Amino acid sequence: MKIQVIVGSTRPARATIGVARWVAEQVRLQAPESQVELVDLADYPMPFFNEPVSPQFNPSRQPEPVVKAWLDKVSQADAYVVVTPEYNRSFPGVLKNALDFLDFQFAEKPVALVAHGSTGGAHAVVHLRSALAGVQAVTMPAATYILGMGGNLFAQDGTPKADVQGIASALARNVQSLVRFAAALNRG
Numbered sequence: 365m366k367i368q369v370i371v372g373s374t375r376p377a378r379a380t381i382g383v384a385r386w387v388a389e390q391v392r393l394q395a396p397e398s399q400v401e402l403v404d405l406a407d408y409p410m411p412f413f414n415e416p417v418s419p420q421f422n423p424s425r426q427p428e429p430v431v432k433a434w435l436d437k438v439s440q441a442d443a444y445v446v447v448t449p450e451y452n453r454s455f456p457g458v459l460k461n462a463l464d465f466l467d468f469q470f471a472e473k474p475v476a477l478v479a480h481g482s483t484g485g486a487h488a489v490v491h492l493r494s495a496l497a498g499v500q501a502v503t504m505p506a507a508t509y510i511l512g513m514g515g516n517l518f519a520q521d522g523t524p525k526a527d528v529q530g531i532a533s534a535l536a537r538n539v540q541s542l543v544r545f546a547a548a549l550n551r552g
C-alpha cells in the first residue's frame with residue numbers, strides 16, 4: 365500500500381514540516397509493509413484555483429503543469445495522512461486550494477488527520493473533514509490532535525524536542541485505523 369503524508373502548510377520556517385517528518389516515521393513504524401512518502405505542498409506552488417469548470421464536472425480538463433504534477437502525485441496513493449496546522453480556526457488556505465484542484469484523486473480513499481496548533485487543531489480537523497467529503501474521501505473517525513505549537517515539540521527534521529509518547533500512541537491508533545479502512549476499501 366502507498367501512503368502519502370501531506371504537509372499542509374508552506375510558509376518559510378513552518379512547524380508543520382517537522383511534525384510531518386515525524387509523522388511519516390511513525391507511519392513507517394505502524395505500517396512497515398507500506399511505502400510511505402512525504403508530499404510537500406511547498407513543492408507544488410499552484411495558483412489560486414482558476415479553472416472555468418468544476419474539476420469533478422470537467423472530464424476534459426487540461427490543468428497547467430504544476431497542477432498536473434500535484435494531481436499525478438496524489439493519484440499514486442492508496443491512503444493519506446494530512447498534517448495540518450490551525451490557522452484562524454480552520455486549516456490553511458493553501459491546503460484548501462490544493463484540495464479544490466482535485467477531481468477524483470482522493471475519491472473513496474481513506475485519510476487520517478493530524479492537526480496541531482495552540483488549541484490543538486480541533487477546528488482545522490472539523491473543517492478538513494467537511495472539505496474532504498467534498499472530494500469524496502473517507503476520513504478516519506478519530507484524529508490526532510497535537511496541543512501546542514508543533515515547533516515547540518519537533519525540530520524541522522522531525523526530531524522530537526519533548527516527550528511525545530502520548531502523541532505517538534494516539535497517532536498509532538489513527539494509522540492502524542487508516543490501514544484497516546484501506547483494506548476494507550480494497551486500497552492496497
Ligand SMILES: Cc1cc2nc3c(=O)[nH]c(=O)nc-3n(C[C@H](O)[C@H](O)[C@H](O)COP(=O)(O)O)c2cc1C
Pocket residue numbers: 373374375377378379380381449450451452453454480481482483484485513514515
Ligand atoms: C495566521 C495564523 C493563524 C493562527 N490561528 C490559530 C488558531 O486559530 N488556532 C490555533 O490553535 N492556532 C493558530 N495558529 C497557530 C498555529 O497553528 C501554529 O503556529 C502552527 O505551528 C503553525 O503551523 P506552521 O508553522 O506550519 O504554519 C495560527 C498561526 C498563524 C500563522
